[in-house]
Amino acid sequence: MPVESTVENIADHLATNIANEHSIKVVVKAFEGLDKGAYGEAY
Numbered sequence: 001m002p003v004e005s006t007v008e009n010i011a012d013h014l015a016t017n018i019a020n021e022h023s024i025k026v027v028v029k030a031f032e033g034l035d036k037g038a039y040g041e042a043y
Contacts, residue, residue: 007032011040019043 003009011030019026019042031037 006038007036008038008040011038012042013040015040015042 001009001013003013007030011028014030015026015028018024018028025043026041028040029037030040
């Protein structure tokens with residue numbers, strides 16, 4: 001991954017790669033602790 005490995009960047013990275021590979025809309029929900037998390041979305 002060419003950027004810092006924050007939960008936000010990991011969620012975006014996964015969503016983008018999965019969406020590109022399968023040509024679908026993807027939402028990734030990533031959590032790193034209680035009330036801490038991020039969404040990554042790609043089309």
